[in-house]
Each structure stands twice: as C-alpha cells, then as structure tokens.
Amino acid sequence: MAEETSPTGAVTDKSVGNGQPLLRLRDISKHFGAVQALYGVDLDLPSGQVTALCGDNGAGKSVLTKTIAGIHQPDTGQMIWEGREVHIRTPGDAAALGIETVYQDLALADNLDIVQNMFLGRERLSGLLLNEDSMEQAAKETLSGLHVTTVRSIRQPVATLSGGQRQAVAVAKAVMWNSKLVMLDEPTAALGVAQTRMVLDLIKRLKDHGLAVMVISHNLNDVFEAADRVAVLHLGRMVAQDAISAFDRQSVVDFLTTGGSAREVGGSSAVA
Numbered sequence: 001m002a003e004e005t006s007p008t009g010a011v012t013d014k015s016v017g018n019g020q021p022l023l024r025l026r027d028i029s030k031h032f033g034a035v036q037a038l039y040g041v042d043l044d045l046p047s048g049q050v051t052a053l054c055g056d057n058g059a060g061k062s063v064l065t066k067t068i069a070g071i072h073q074p075d076t077g078q079m080i081w082e083g084r085e086v087h088i089r090t091p092g093d094a095a096a097l098g099i100e101t102v103y104q105d106l107a108l109a110d111n112l113d114i115v116q117n118m119f120l121g122r123e124r125l126s127g128l129l130l131n132e133d134s135m136e137q138a139a140k141e142t143l144s145g146l147h148v149t150t151v152r153s154i155r156q157p158v159a160t161l162s163g164g165q166r167q168a169v170a171v172a173k174a175v176m177w178n179s180k181l182v183m184l185d186e187p188t189a190a191l192g193v194a195q196t197r198m199v200l201d202l203i204k205r206l207k208d209h210g211l212a213v214m215v216i217s218h219n220l221n222d223v224f225e226a227a228d229r230v231a232v233l234h235l236g237r238m239v240a241q242d243a244i245s246a247f248d249r250q251s252v253v254d255f256l257t258t259g260g261s262a263r264e265v266g267g268s269s270a271v272a
C-alpha cells in the first residue's frame with residue numbers, strides 16, 4: 001500500500017488499499033459558535049485495519065470522533081457506511097450501525113462489577129429476572145477471546161481494576177456488541193508500560209477480528225507499533241492520510257506541528 005501516495009498526497013481512495021472502507025467521511029465541517037473545529041474533513045476507516053488519528057491539542061480529534069459517534073452533528077458533509085450514506089444523529093444510531101467508542105474517561109460505572117458494566121443498559125433477561133449466568137458466560141468468553149487474562153474475577157467492581165484492565169473491559173464491552181468500528185480516544189495516555197502493551201495487543205486483536213479500529217494517540221511509539229494507516233489533523237483540517245509505511249516519525253511530527261507547510265511542494269493540504 002505504500003506505493004500509492006506520498007504522505008503529502010494524502011486523501012485519495014487509493015490510499016485505502018483493496019476494498020471500500022467501512023466508513024468514509026467526506027467534507028465534514030463542524031463549528032461551535034465562533035470556533036470552527038473541523039474544516040471539510042475527509043477520512044476513510046477500512047475494516048481489518050488500525051487507523052491512528054493524530055493531531056496536536058485542539059486539532060479536532062475528539063470532535064471528529066464524537067461526530068462519528070453521534071454526539072455532534074456535522075454542519076456539512078457526508079458519512080458513507082458500507083457504501084451507503086447514513087445520518088448518525090444519536091449515540092443510539094451509531095450503536096445500531098456497529099460503532100462503539102471507548103472514551104478516555106471510559107464511562108464505566110465504578111460501583112458495578114465487570115459483567116454489570118458490560119451489559120449496562122442491555123441486560124439479558126430470563127422472564128422477569130436478569131439472566132446472570134448467561135451474561136457472566138458471555139462476558140467471560142469475550143474477555144478470554146481477547147486474551148484478557150489478568151482480571152481475577154469478572155464479579156470484581158470496576159473500581160478495583162487497574163487502568164489497563166479498565167481499558168480492556170471497555171474494549172471487551174465494545175467487541176461483545178458485534179461492533180464493526182471501534183474508536184478509542186487516547187487509550188494508553190494514563191497507562192504504564194505493561195498496561196500499554198496489553199492495550200496495544202488488544203487493538204491488534206480487534207483488527208485481526210476484522211474490525212475497523214480508529215485510535216487517537218499522541219504517542220508516536222504507539223502509532224508506529226499499532227497503526228496500519230495514519231491520519232493527521234492540524235487546526236481542524238486533515239493534512240495527511242496514508243499507509244503508515246508512507247510516513248516516518250519526522251514527517252508525522254511535521255504534519256502535527258505545522259500541518260506540513262514546512263515540507264516541499266506536492267500539496268500539504270489533503271483537502272481542497
């Protein structure tokens with residue numbers, strides 16, 4: 001995939017490799033009052049690949065993620081899911097398509113145990129009662145399918161888990177609901193070395209399961225380890241998007257910090 005475009009060649013359908021992307025964003029803009037957060041953003045998220053979304057603080061990464069997740073509505077632009085235009089107006093719309101988001105604060109309920117968290121709002125019933133056995137079994141199978149083995153008991157309150165384990169539960173929750181796209185906002189930001197390793201492995205496993213994964217990260221080590229593709233936002237514009245092999249660390253840093261304007265001709269801006 002490396003040969004298709006240079007980083008500065010940026011957004012083209014060719015940069016995606018074979019098959020159409022699971023989700024394509026085209027010309028997505030979003031403003032909040034006087035603040036223009038996104039300008040005509042194009043983004044492709046292919047299945048079976050990890051796309052790292054990079055950008056400095058305030059570049060628009062979280063706004064873009066929340067737009068895909070149905071929390072924000074774009075002012076303009078199109079979202080094409082499996083080849084068809086969709087309108088994601090609520091988080092419920094996103095979930096119905098198979099989009100799950102793991103936010104940095106994780107949105108887990110501390111006082112509930114792992115099983116309760118994984119089924120929160122979608123509990124399985126047996127008659128009028130909760131079907132605890134069935135939920136426990138499904139939670140166990142999902143965690144072991146992801147090779148999450150450090151959790152001692154799935155009946156442990158989430159408050160007693162380490163940061164990496166919490167992240168694992170949040171990811172497992174996303175996987176259990178037959179997601180097709182999982183977006184993670186800074187999953188390793190608060191984690192130590194071993195926990196970061198566990199989360200990166202988890203991300204690889206998601207892609208091996210054929211999911212499209214989008215990871216927001218400030219950490220270039222993580223990006224170069226886990227990503228198949230890189231997309232860089234600079235001040236609300238998508239300035240580069242290509243296979244990871246088209247980048248080196250310095251070029252990613254250049255796009256992050258200057259939007260690519262320090263680089264030679266070839267069109268630093270991905271979006272016309």
Ligand SMILES: Nc1ncnc2c1ncn2[C@@H]1O[C@H](COP(=O)(O)OP(=O)(O)OP(=O)(O)O)[C@@H](O)[C@H]1O
Pocket residue numbers: 032035036037055056057058059060061062063064
């Ligand atoms: N709800 C909101 N209301 C007004 N402005 C907002 C809102 N959300 C985000 N913004 C603005 O949009 C811009 C992009 O913010 P965003 O949170 O997407 O940045 P980010 O790339 O996620 O940064 P960070 O790396 O710091 O998390 C910022 O200028 C921010 O102040």
Ligand SMILES: [Mg+2]
Pocket residue numbers: 061062063
């Ligand atoms: Mg953010």
